[in-house]
Amino acid sequence: MLTNRSKVVVKKEMNFWERIYLPAILGGTIITIKHLFKKKATVKFPEVKREISEVWRGQHVLKRDEKGAERCTACGLCAVACPAEAITMTAAERKKGEENLYREEKYASVYEINMLRCIFCGLCEEACPKEAIFLTDRLVTTDYGRKGFIYGKDKLVEAVDKRIDVTKRQTPEVLEFKKHKLLSHNR
Amino acid sequence: MIAFLSYKALLVLIIFTITLAVAAYSTYAERKVAAFLQDRIGPNRAGPFGLLQPLADGAKFFFKEEIIPDVSNKTLFIIGPSIAMLTALMAGVVVPWGNTLWIGGKEYLLQIADLNVGILYVFGVVSIGVYGIMIGGWSSNNKFSLLGAIRASAQMISYEIAMGLAIIALILMTGTLSLREISLQQAGGIGSDWNFWNIVYQPVGFLIFIICAFAECNRTPFDLPECETELVGGYHTEYSSMKLGLYLFSEYINMFISAAVMSTLYFGGFNFPFMNDIGLSSNWITVIGTAVFFGKIVFFIFFFMWIRWTIPRFRYDQLMNLGWRIMIPLAIANIALSGLISLFVHR
Numbered sequence: 001m002l003t004n005r006s007k008v009v010v011k012k013e014m015n016f017w018e019r020i021y022l023p024a025i026l027g028g029t030i031i032t033i034k035h036l037f038k039k040k041a042t043v044k045f046p047e048v049k050r051e052i053s054e055v056w057r058g059q060h061v062l063k064r065d066e067k068g069a070e071r072c073t074a075c076g077l078c079a080v081a082c083p084a085e086a087i088t089m090t091a092a093e094r095k096k097g098e099e100n101l102y103r104e105e106k107y108a109s110v111y112e113i114n115m116l117r118c119i120f121c122g123l124c125e126e127a128c129p130k131e132a133i134f135l136t137d138r139l140v141t142t143d144y145g146r147k148g149f150i151y152g153k154d155k156l157v158e159a160v161d162k163r164i165d166v167t168k169r170q171t172p173e174v175l176e177f178k179k180h181k182l183l184s185h186n187r
Numbered sequence: 188m189i190a191f192l193s194y195k196a197l198l199v200l201i202i203f204t205i206t207l208a209v210a211a212y213s214t215y216a217e218r219k220v221a222a223f224l225q226d227r228i229g230p231n232r233a234g235p236f237g238l239l240q241p242l243a244d245g246a247k248f249f250f251k252e253e254i255i256p257d258v259s260n261k262t263l264f265i266i267g268p269s270i271a272m273l274t275a276l277m278a279g280v281v282v283p284w285g286n287t288l289w290i291g292g293k294e295y296l297l298q299i300a301d302l303n304v305g306i307l308y309v310f311g312v313v314s315i316g317v318y319g320i321m322i323g324g325w326s327s328n329n330k331f332s333l334l335g336a337i338r339a340s341a342q343m344i345s346y347e348i349a350m351g352l353a354i355i356a357l358i359l360m361t362g363t364l365s366l367r368e369i370s371l372q373q374a375g376g377i378g379s380d381w382n383f384w385n386i387v388y389q390p391v392g393f394l395i396f397i398i399c400a401f402a403e404c405n406r407t408p409f410d411l412p413e414c415e416t417e418l419v420g421g422y423h424t425e426y427s428s429m430k431l432g433l434y435l436f437s438e439y440i441n442m443f444i445s446a447a448v449m450s451t452l453y454f455g456g457f458n459f460p461f462m463n464d465i466g467l468s469s470n471w472i473t474v475i476g477t478a479v480f481f482g483k484i485v486f487f488i489f490f491f492m493w494i495r496w497t498i499p500r501f502r503y504d505q506l507m508n509l510g511w512r513i514m515i516p517l518a519i520a521n522i523a524l525s526g527l528i529s530l531f532v533h534r
Contacts, residue, residue: 028497032493032497035223035225035226042227042228044228
């Protein structure tokens with residue numbers, strides 16, 4: 001009786017009108033015919049895209065900084081945070097002359113996310129101390145084989161001339177939360 | 188004589204084409220109506236509003252691999268769907284699709300054959316239709332098919348009795364078995380010629396008839412023969428390609444024919460209200476009448492689909508209970524009552 005929606009079952013004999021069922025069937029037909037004129041729930045997909053949330057957690061992006069250098073330092077915190085173990089990476093040392101490519105001395109030479117394993121929880125984004133990985137409102141496209149779902153840096157790193165806007169996911173609350181370095185999440 | 192025969196042959200061809208077209212578009216309508224009643228929009232990719240969907244389905248049926256099981260009786264396996272299709276198409280012969288057309292002083296009857304035992308012919312042909320299902324289920328040599336076929340034949344035989352008894356009450360009233368004469372008796376309707384359709388005099392008979400028609404056409408709530416959730420398709424489990432197509436098609440044709448018979452017997456056939464008052468020539472009245480008749484048929488086909496998404500399937504014992512212990516006594520009572528009333532009240 002917590003919700004006040006429980007009904008006491010009464011097993012009473014049906015009277016004549018109930019037993020011939022026709023009034024009930026008529027009532028049923030009226031209900032179904034009403035649905036004929038209802039607004040349809042279908043979204044005609046390729047032509048009409050379903051509206052998604054601004055902070056939708058879709059395909060990841062590896063951000064570059066203002067100068068176009070990759071932010072990721074291959075610290076591996078995202079891979080540790082990932083509950084689905086979808087992220088793998090190989091670290092490498094920055095050579096001389098690559099300063100415009102990588103922001104710090106260490107970078108990820110290989111960075112792979114298995115999109116079939118990923119559950120799009122966003123913990124990688126929360127764990128990242130360098131603001132390098134973000135989830136975006138893009139959908140992961142379909143493929144014929146499993147191999148196609150292992151996204152490497154070619155698909156994850158944003159292009160220099162085609163930056164991907166993630167400001168929607170950096171809400172003031174999130175930024176404020178990330179400042180508290182004492183919290184275990186951000187240590 | 189040759190002119191007469193060629194006219195009849197042309198009429199047969201036209202009605203054959205219309206029947207197939209209606210059956211093809213019933214599959215489309217089935218999916219559309221199902222979708223709309225479930226707040227979806229249904230097939231919409233093949234052509235505008237998905238109107239070419241039946242053609243695509245038909246082409247698909249022809250191109251599918253045709254499998255005849257090794258253990259089946261191959262002759263009967265092929266005869267099964269042929270009988271189902273043949274009998275379904277044959278029933279359309281006696282349906283009066285319209286009144287007469289007068290062209291150049293000659294009378295053209297919009298009915299292939301005006302048999303004086305029209306209803307009996309329909310019943311005879313429909314009961315042969317059971318053989319198509321029975322043979323198909325038996326020759327597949329598959330447990331599920333056989334179960335489906337047994338269910339189907341038991342169901343169809345049981346409900347045919349109640350259906351026949353419901354018709355007897357109507358025949359008592361009309362005094363004829365010819366479908367054309369029954370149609371003509373209902374002429375007039377609202378207007379100067381005060382005359383009601385038979386539904387007004389035989390509401391209980393119509394109710395029994397339409398319930399039995401649902402059972403005869405294997406439509407929900409009586410779709411036990413092919414209930415896909417229990418019998419993986421019932422009697423046509425082993426069928427593939429166009430032979431399956433013929434079974435599905437014959438079912439839709441049966442639906443079309445039973446809608447036509449229902450409109451003829453109880454809903455005035457090709458007659459419509461005010462037909463004698465609008466002052467058109469008889470040819471125009473006939474043309475409009477045929478259109479109205481098809482309108483009635485379309486409504487009944489829609490009704491079949493509408494009910495499909497309203498009522499769930501019966502359990503087998505409930506089905507038999509309804510057929511033997513409710514429908515048949517009710518039909519007999521209806522005969523007795525109609526007989527008494529027509530004895531005392533002369534129309």
